Amino acid sequence: MCVLCGTLLSDHWAEIAGGRRARDLRVRLLNRVLGYWGLSLADWAGAIYTIRDRKGRSVVVQDVGALWTSAEQLAGRPLDPLDPGLLAALEADG
Amino acid sequence: MADQGKHPITLLTGFLGSGKTTLLSRLLAHPDMGETAVIVNELGEIPIDHHLVRSVDERTVVLGRGCVCCVMRGDLADELRELVSRRSRGEIPHFRRVVVETSGLADPAPVLYTLLTESVVKHHFALEAVVTTVDAVNGAGQLARQPESVKQAAAADRIVLTKIDLTSSEDVADIEQRIAVINPVAPLLRARFGDVEPALLFGGREPDPRELELAEDAHADDVHAFCVLLDKEVDWTAFGVWLTMLLAAHGEHILRVKGLLNVGDEGPLLLNGVQHIVHPPQHLDGWPDEDRRSRVVVIARGVRRADVERSLAAFSRAAKAAA
Incomplete structure (x- = not known):
């Protein structure tokens, strides 16, 4: 439990290892992916994430497991990692 | 695979009438399966003597806006907690391993979710393997028509093909072929009258x-x-x-x-x-x-x-x- 905000710290399987460095990389990668649908993500105190759309609406999520449902609601459409448009954009990163 | 100091749990699943209880009663009679506590949520007709058997109701707790598989099986969590506390009070004998037998229509995912996420349960128990029984006589039809049957086979770490003595070798070959398409990573064991070596169920090499x-x-x-x-x-x-x-x-x-x-x-x-x-x-x-x-x-x-x-x-x- 985070003593400042009362949030349970994540023990999601995808976030167990790697510490701060992995979390920073995760945030950058998530921004790259979510950016394709006009969303951005910020880390809050290494404990939770906030996702924002271009209208300034935001949602707070606990971990990368809970993130996709909230991001999808904010985007108003399905976020599919097999979407050819997303993959073409990521492949162009070089 | 089970964590040190925790009781290994085997999840035994399989469609209605696929021979779970027969397999379980034969397994429990094996000397290697001493000190096993059993939790069933559908008591079979074959009595299981000399073991701890607890029956549970299908009580589920839906968490937040969870999907169908991420549902806490409160009944199972309660039973497992109860096993630990009754043993510490000396009300039941020592047990080393636990077998949870699901009902034949159960989706194994909520049971796995409970075992892996409920805080008291995951402190005391570690999931060792999912064992799924598939009936060689009726299994092909069940896999074709019953989505739960396919989920049970896909979730398996070991599949036991039962009732092979009641059907032809061609039918056995057909269902083995179908199982190999659905879940080729689970070793497939053939059982006559529920006879399977525990060492093969709980150990053995998995296909590469x-x-x-x-x-x-x-x-x-x-x-x-x-x-x-x-x-x-x-x-x-x-x-x-x-x-x-x-x-x-x-x-x-x-x-x-x-x-x-x-x-x-x-x-x-x-x-x-x-x-x-x-x-x-x-x-x-x-x-x-x-x-x-x-x-x-x-x-x-x-x-x-x-x-x-x-x-x-x-x-x-x-x-x-x-x-």
Whole structure:
């Protein structure tokens, strides 16, 4: 439990290892992916994430497991990692 | 596989009448299965003597806006907690291992979710294996018509083909072929009258996904298995982002993910997921052989290997660019 905000710290399987460095990389990668649908993500105190759309609406999520449902609601459409448009954009990163 | 100091739990599942209780009663009579506590939520007609047997009702607690598989089975959690506290009060004998027998219509995912996430349960117990019985007489029809039966087979770490004495060798070969398409990573054991060596159920070698001949394209719209092989090291952070997103988008159609990942450490990372529920990844001490390629077997319906491979490669590339 985070003593400042009362949030349970994540023990999601995808976030167990790697510490701060992995979390920073995760945030950058998530921004790259979510950016394709006009969303951005910020880390809050290494404990939770906030996702924002271009209208300034935001949602707070606990971990990368809970993130996709909230991001999808904010985007108003399905976020599919097999979407050819997303993959073409990521492949162009070089 | 079970964590040290925790009681190993075996989940025994299988469709109605597929021989779970017969298998269980024969297993419990084996000398290697002493000190086993059993929890069943459908008492069979065959009495199981000299063992702790507890029956539970199907009581479920839906958490938040969870999906169908991420549902806490409050009844099971209560029973497991009760086993621990009754033993510590000296009301029941010592037990070493627990077998949970599900009802024949149960989706195994909520049971796994409960075992892996309920805080008291995961403190005392560690899931060892999912054993699924498939009936050689009626199994083919059940796998064709009953989605729960397919989920049970896909979730298996071991599959026991029962009633092989009641059908022809051609029918046995047909159902073995169907099972090999749905879940080729679970060793398949044949049982006559429920006789299976416990050592084969709880140990034994699992098939190497690199050696499997998977007829994936012919079955793409049915439940089928395919294997993704990766030559390069996998960035675990990128893999976690990718897999959580894949399961969020397609989890309904992805029944199982199992594999060994080369994340750059001495040994591989063991990955095992059933529907949306992923076991905490385990670091293994070493690789089984010289081949260091990551290998991930996916059991899915309507999801194609080429798309999954391209997607994972694109996420890995994006992570490299972002590093």
